[in-house]
Amino acid sequence: MKQLDKLLDGNKSWADSLQAEHPEFFSSLSKQQNPEYLWIGCSDSRVPSTQLVGMLPGEMFVHRNVANVVVHTDLNCLAVLQYAVDVLRVRHIIVCGHYGCGGVKAAMNNTKLGLIDNWLRHVQDVAEKHEQLLSQIEDKHKRADKLCELNVIEQTINVCQTTVVQNAWDRGAEFAVHSLIYSLHDGLLRNLGVCITNEEDLLTARQQTWNESRP
């Protein structure tokens, strides 16, 4: 119970095999990181950001929380975002949700789980905004899947409305903010077709979500 043997053994063999494949890997990576991507995803253990895109350490800066929510007062997420945009100067910010998200399901079903209900309230806000659209979907799994997609898009818009992104665009920084969703069933990512690179794109995306929320 007190031992972490499995974890430490796993780490040893992972480091050994990486070292064998790329002898300079750890020595060069320990000097600096230069990732092109910021990933904002769900904490779900089945959605391992770097692994599922086949990237190595150093290639992706990552922030994960339950249901990949971006809240304008979440200092943790904002600090990650600011560091990624202003210091690392990433080229792509990816908000990635996943079908079958437990957080989204709990939000949709109004399940009482404790403190986390407050966090999932943000997903319930998304569900309320899109209630007309969601209520037309009879199958509850399909409805949950649709809410997973809508949540990703709304959180992508939230990223773009932070002072971090707004200020970066004002000074001419170039990067794109994307919406992706991952399927636990086939291990594949799908692009939800949102790619925001400036204020004009943001306005279009916002308009689209409002139009879709009133079918």
Ligand code: CO
């Ligand atoms: Co999830």
